Amino acid sequence: MKKNSIAIFDSGFGGLTAMRHIRALLPQENIIYFGDTARLPYGNKSPETLFNYCVENVSFLLEQQIKVLVIACHTACTTALERLKDKYPIPIIGIMEQGIEEVIHSTRTQKIAIIGTRTTIASNVYQQRIKEKLPSAEIHAVACPLFVPLVEEGFCDHPIASLIIKEYFSPLQNTDIDTLLLGCTHYPLLQSLIRKELGDAVILIDPAIGCAEKTRQLLVEHALLNTGQESPQYTFYVSDDPDKFRVLGQTFLNCPIDTIYLSARQ
Amino acid sequence: MKKNSIAIFDSGFGGLTAMRHIRALLPQENIIYFGDTARLPYGNKSPETLFNYCVENVSFLLEQQIKVLVIACHTACTTALERLKDKYPIPIIGIMEQGIEEVIHSTRTQKIAIIGTRTTIASNVYQQRIKEKLPSAEIHAVACPLFVPLVEEGFCDHPIASLIIKEYFSPLQNTDIDTLLLGCTHYPLLQSLIRKELGDAVILIDPAIGCAEKTRQLLVEHALLNTGQESPQYTFYVSDDPDKFRVLGQTFLNCPIDTIYLSARQ
Numbered sequence: 001m002k003k004n005s006i007a008i009f010d011s012g013f014g015g016l017t018a019m020r021h022i023r024a025l026l027p028q029e030n031i032i033y034f035g036d037t038a039r040l041p042y043g044n045k046s047p048e049t050l051f052n053y054c055v056e057n058v059s060f061l062l063e064q065q066i067k068v069l070v071i072a073c074h075t076a077c078t079t080a081l082e083r084l085k086d087k088y089p090i091p092i093i094g095i096m097e098q099g100i101e102e103v104i105h106s107t108r109t110q111k112i113a114i115i116g117t118r119t120t121i122a123s124n125v126y127q128q129r130i131k132e133k134l135p136s137a138e139i140h141a142v143a144c145p146l147f148v149p150l151v152e153e154g155f156c157d158h159p160i161a162s163l164i165i166k167e168y169f170s171p172l173q174n175t176d177i178d179t180l181l182l183g184c185t186h187y188p189l190l191q192s193l194i195r196k197e198l199g200d201a202v203i204l205i206d207p208a209i210g211c212a213e214k215t216r217q218l219l220v221e222h223a224l225l226n227t228g229q230e231s232p233q234y235t236f237y238v239s240d241d242p243d244k245f246r247v248l249g250q251t252f253l254n255c256p257i258d259t260i261y262l263s264a265r266q
Numbered sequence: 267m268k269k270n271s272i273a274i275f276d277s278g279f280g281g282l283t284a285m286r287h288i289r290a291l292l293p294q295e296n297i298i299y300f301g302d303t304a305r306l307p308y309g310n311k312s313p314e315t316l317f318n319y320c321v322e323n324v325s326f327l328l329e330q331q332i333k334v335l336v337i338a339c340h341t342a343c344t345t346a347l348e349r350l351k352d353k354y355p356i357p358i359i360g361i362m363e364q365g366i367e368e369v370i371h372s373t374r375t376q377k378i379a380i381i382g383t384r385t386t387i388a389s390n391v392y393q394q395r396i397k398e399k400l401p402s403a404e405i406h407a408v409a410c411p412l413f414v415p416l417v418e419e420g421f422c423d424h425p426i427a428s429l430i431i432k433e434y435f436s437p438l439q440n441t442d443i444d445t446l447l448l449g450c451t452h453y454p455l456l457q458s459l460i461r462k463e464l465g466d467a468v469i470l471i472d473p474a475i476g477c478a479e480k481t482r483q484l485l486v487e488h489a490l491l492n493t494g495q496e497s498p499q500y501t502f503y504v505s506d507d508p509d510k511f512r513v514l515g516q517t518f519l520n521c522p523i524d525t526i527y528l529s530a531r532q
Binding site: 040045152158159160241244 | 303304305306310311312315411412414415416418419421424425426429430433505506507510
């Protein structure tokens with residue numbers, strides 16, 4: 001029943017913003033989503049702990065007979081993506097890689113901002129990977145750890161969110177950035193307020209869009225596209241509290257979520 | 267070396283505000299502190315998951331030859347305290363119980379506010395336990411889930427914290443409460459801004475103070491006070507990222523933290 005699925009893994013809810021784009025672009029594909037809600041957030045945990053969590057979660061997903069795995073969590077990507085690719089014999093797409101590609105493609109002035117969780121920014125992975133392609137790039141990396149709880153509180157359009165954005169973005173004043181990477185899957189939900197703060201001249205990169213396109217390309221290349229006529233199945237697993245996932249998840253996915261399974265407790 | 271210690275357990279850093287009072291009141295006692303930093307925060311996890319985490323963590327502490335255990339996390343108390351007391355043959359003090367006693371002792375008008383994490387407030391435990399003693403009490407319970415990340419971001423005196431307090435406290439306007447319980451060990455760090463918002467007439471209860479007194483009483487009753495002349499030892503364990511614990515922990519404990527051990531990874 002679940003064979004031949006795309007698997008998407010995130011620390012919790014954020015990856016549903018990526019699932020939204022994958023579902024739109026590949027409407028015939030079955031999708032299995034796993035959110036590690038018992039241990040979220042990932043953004044303030046150490047790389048070694050996160051790697052252990054990722055291994056447990058990817059092992060769980062591999063039991064579901066999936067054909068491709070999307071790591072839709074920037075923090076998990078920056079701390080574990082390469083090691084996961086080495087460890088598992090399945091195509092793995094990291095949302096981070098699409099972010100890097102799109103930033104490089106978008107910037108004209110090479111003045112770039114990256115925003116993400118504390119662990120993502122501290123990893124320095126985005127900064128290094130962009131520098132490999134654009135050695136003279138001027139990169140401003142800003143950790144925005146309150147953005148995740150703000151979004152999870154439903155404060156996406158609240159004056160408090162505007163104030164916090166203004167506070168975090170103060171180091172970006174007078175930097176003349178032309179491109180900003182939304183380096184956390186929660187952040188697209190703050191996009192309209194971020195746009196207000198930065199003005200229309202700055203290009204905002206939501207890597208979830210490129211991630212969906214990359215998934216499509218990979219399925220085409222490997223002749224793995226689902227060509228059947230049946231309606232696709234969407235299956236959700238979480239490690240804690242399916243009811244909360246349903247309520248909040250619908251905001252992220254922008255459609256109803258019916259059945260959610262609780263994975264073995266971590 | 268660690269024999270005869272008071273153990274304090276919290277999801278992460280918050281319980282250090284309780285340790286601060288215990289250390290001041292019982293300066294001759296050895297203290298072992300455990301913070302479950304690999305899985306914090308507890309305030310948005312389900313009761314069953316939290317019970318499992320508590321069992322693992324208390325089992326770890328019992329291996330350290332402790333004489334009394336203080337559960338210095340309100341969310342852990344509301345979801346697991348009674349079951350932990352049934353399960354383990356050691357005196358256990360829950361910070362929650364001191365909160366309830368002090369609220370009952372403090373209120374004159376029986377108009378009471380309780381603030382805490384989402385899971386603490388949803389558990390309804392505080393509300394029920396106060397109602398048992400004061401059946402006609404008018405209780406206003408408010409979840410303040412952004413307070414923990416605010417404190418962990420070091421925004422304790424920031425204008426953003428004032429705004430968020432104002433937002434969360436809007437249901438308390440015109441309620442004429444005379445007592446407010448700080449039902450999370452992070453919240454005492456926001457006490458001065460909360461005081462500004464509520465004015466001087468409302469009594470703020472920090473249960474950590476009563477928790478320290480209760481610990482002293484229990485040691486006296488059981489003839490467990492440390493009467494030796496040696497300097498006390500303070501031992502810290504965390505399940506993730508000792509370096510981050512050191513930096514943030516010093517704010518909570520209000521003194522330097524030297525050695526921190528990483529427990530077996532959860």
